[in-house]
Amino acid sequence: MEMGYCWGRMLASVVVLAVIATVPAPASGVIECLKSVAKMDQCMPFLVGNTEKPSNECCSAAQELDKVAAGSSKDRKALCECLYQSFHPLPLNYEYAKKLPNLCQLSPYFPPFTPNDQCNK
Template identity: 45%
Template structure:
């Protein structure tokens, strides 16, 4: 009988450990590009110039990515590189894409831009770079 109780306790502990491993996300997780694009796929009509404003679904997905980017530098850089690549290879209206952060109230500074430097250290530096670029271009 004691052996059955001990075995039951061991099985219980093993089950808890497995559940903890399954539900715990890695601390250095980096979002995959397909996942990032999938979250903003609803923005396609806006960033290609087919729509005049981004949809609510577009902004919801963009805000989700914005939170991920703000919480993790590796994720921020992965999202930035993904969007940079997408802007270089897809028919993106860059002027419209640069409006997306303001129209969706995003704070991480990531935009869909083929010329952005994703190696910058913080989302604040990216936002400052974008604002400086807009100031120079707007003059």
């Protein structure tokens, strides 16, 4: 494994943990923001552009959250707000991030990773 990849992964994990500490309480009973962000940590190497495709663990985590997002519009919005607030400050590669739903076979309900808040759409 390359040293740059290890440092990048460690830095991304530290940043995610720092962001988790500032995430507000969940808006819905089903969405647990901290757990959702922790699950998506599996996707950080892909979302920041360190790997060209998401890992199986990343897709598995995203698919679990996709099922929650498909449950109701309230859950979908809560998950979207949680992920946006948690990941927006990070140096995401948005070209890669927009490929995640297709690469992991997610539904249209999965919140987009975008530089702008899309949670009310």
